Amino acid sequence: MSGEEKVDVLVIGGGMAGLSCAYLLAKAGKEVVVVERGESCGGKTLTGGRIYTYSLEKLLGKELFSQAPLERPIVKEQIAMTHSQGALTIDYTDYDFKEDVPQSYSVLQAVFNPWLAEQAEEAGAVIAGGILVENLIEKDGRIIGVKMGDEEMLADLVVAADGINSFIAQKAGLRGDLIGAEIAVGVKELIELPEGIINARFGLSKGEGAARLFLGVTEGIGGGGFLYTNRNSISLGLAIAPEKLGEQKKPLPDIMQDFKMHPSIYPLIEGGETVEYGAHLVSEAGYNGVPKKLYREGLLVVGDAGGLCINMGTSIRGMDLAIASAIAAANAYLEAQNATEVGNIYTKKLSETILPTMKIYRKYPVMMEIPRLFKEYPLMANDIMHFLFTVDGKIPKKMLKSIQKVVKQDVGLKNLLSDGWKGLRAL
Numbered sequence: 001m002s003g004e005e006k007v008d009v010l011v012i013g014g015g016m017a018g019l020s021c022a023y024l025l026a027k028a029g030k031e032v033v034v035v036e037r038g039e040s041c042g043g044k045t046l047t048g049g050r051i052y053t054y055s056l057e058k059l060l061g062k063e064l065f066s067q068a069p070l071e072r073p074i075v076k077e078q079i080a081m082t083h084s085q086g087a088l089t090i091d092y093t094d095y096d097f098k099e100d101v102p103q104s105y106s107v108l109q110a111v112f113n114p115w116l117a118e119q120a121e122e123a124g125a126v127i128a129g130g131i132l133v134e135n136l137i138e139k140d141g142r143i144i145g146v147k148m149g150d151e152e153m154l155a156d157l158v159v160a161a162d163g164i165n166s167f168i169a170q171k172a173g174l175r176g177d178l179i180g181a182e183i184a185v186g187v188k189e190l191i192e193l194p195e196g197i198i199n200a201r202f203g204l205s206k207g208e209g210a211a212r213l214f215l216g217v218t219e220g221i222g223g224g225g226f227l228y229t230n231r232n233s234i235s236l237g238l239a240i241a242p243e244k245l246g247e248q249k250k251p252l253p254d255i256m257q258d259f260k261m262h263p264s265i266y267p268l269i270e271g272g273e274t275v276e277y278g279a280h281l282v283s284e285a286g287y288n289g290v291p292k293k294l295y296r297e298g299l300l301v302v303g304d305a306g307g308l309c310i311n312m313g314t315s316i317r318g319m320d321l322a323i324a325s326a327i328a329a330a331n332a333y334l335e336a337q338n339a340t341e342v343g344n345i346y347t348k349k350l351s352e353t354i355l356p357t358m359k360i361y362r363k364y365p366v367m368m369e370i371p372r373l374f375k376e377y378p379l380m381a382n383d384i385m386h387f388l389f390t391v392d393g394k395i396p397k398k399m400l401k402s403i404q405k406v407v408k409q410d411v412g413l414k415n416l417l418s419d420g421w422k423g424l425r426a427l
């Protein structure tokens with residue numbers, strides 16, 4: 001790559017957002033280069049493991065979508081409220097979720113991203129791995145290229161798809177530093193198990209998947225656990241607020257180890273082999289964390305780099321938004337009559353697609369600020385169940401009185417009312 005070289009589009013980052021954008025633009029005949037700091041795409045990324053498919057199907061079209069290396073369509077949605085001796089698990093099965101195009105699949109980025117990179121290459125994009133973009137090149141207020149060590153590359157359009165810690169969006173003056181309250185630290189293990197064992201442990205038929213969210217596994221710190229069944233493995237992890245984690249004596253790997261050893265979780269992973277372990281930041285701010293502007297002349301910001309991620313409480317949605325924003329960016333570039341229009345068209349497309357959805361969920365992060373959600377409420381739910389299912393030959397206490405006692409002792413009536421009100425207002 002030399003300072004003289006100029007391409008139509010240079011994409012920084014070979015995650016889902018960058019590769020999706022590169023695929024569409026290369027397919028449309030544009031000269032596209034993706035620069036990825038990892039040796040290969042998927043090597044430096046980490047996700048929990050469920051992708052909502054609507055934007056991926058739009059990106060690939062039905063035929064190519066059917067060939068994508070996704071894991072299992074999710075038909076079981078489970079929420080486990082956990083305490084030291086057990087868990088109350090809500091288990092909702094819905095076969096509508098796998099009809100026609102299943103609404104969501106478990107996915108492994110280490111498998112999926114290299115495949116998407118291959119599709120982009122086949123469409124004509126060049127993917128350059130092992131290169132870190134260090135800066136942007138500006139001329140007369142317009143972004144005209146990037147610097148990579150001693151090398152420079154010029155482009156008609158630069159797409160910043162460099163993930164949550166987007167140094168590029170910061171360099172462009174579009175975003176400030178990440179702040180602790182707006183992120184979570186995620187850790188994840190990939191645990192291999194035979195397909196039949198996974199099916200039996202989760203009550204699944206062949207080709208079906210389960211997603212489980214855990215509350216009460218984070219030592220009372222804001223956050224939760226997640227589990228996704230893949231074909232021959234389980235993705236198990238935690239996402240925790242980093243600020244409180246700092247005040248906590250137990251390090252994150254120990255919290256993860258306790259999570260794995262919990263009596264309701266260990267039987268699900270017993271005999272499995274951990275083949276991957278990773279940590280990564282997750283964007284938690286939702287709509288309020290999206291910068292006012294996601295473009296400069298010559299630059300568009302997509303995916304996590306633009307804060308386009310929602311924590312819905314029951315699941316994190318970053319991958320579908322990464323792809324949807326990449327589609328919007330690629331189409332904005334293709335439709336614009338001149339360079340000055342691209343940013344406005346991109347913004348308009350986001351305002352018509354993913355931003356209204358993000359806006360609906362914009363108060364959800366408030367719910368995450370209810371501290372009792374992560375310890376006291378799971379304990380209360382389990383104590384009530386303990387009371388309901390205990391038969392020990394003694395004369396039982398009146399049900400209503402006993403439940404009131406549990407509520408008072410675990411949460412407190414005043415807290416229950418104020419948390420309930422806070423929770424309702426966040427919906």
Ligand SMILES: Cc1cc2nc3c(=O)[nH]c(=O)nc-3n(C[C@H](O)[C@H](O)[C@H](O)COP(=O)(O)OP(=O)(O)OC[C@H]3O[C@@H](n4cnc5c(N)ncnc54)[C@H](O)[C@@H]3O)c2cc1C
Nearest residue numbers: 013015016017037047048049050133163186303304318319
């Ligand atoms: C623990 C955890 C659980 C999650 N669970 C889910 C889930 O279940 N479902 C869901 O939809 N989302 C989930 N998410 C969020 C989701 O993973 C992200 O929103 C999504 O992967 C973002 O894609 P992206 O392409 O924008 O960024 P990334 O996947 O982060 O890709 C950015 C790429 O840019 C590269 N890069 C960075 N800087 C440079 C540079 N300067 N030069 C060159 N290359 C660079 C990186 O190496 C990386 O490959 C989760 C995230 C975490 C951490």
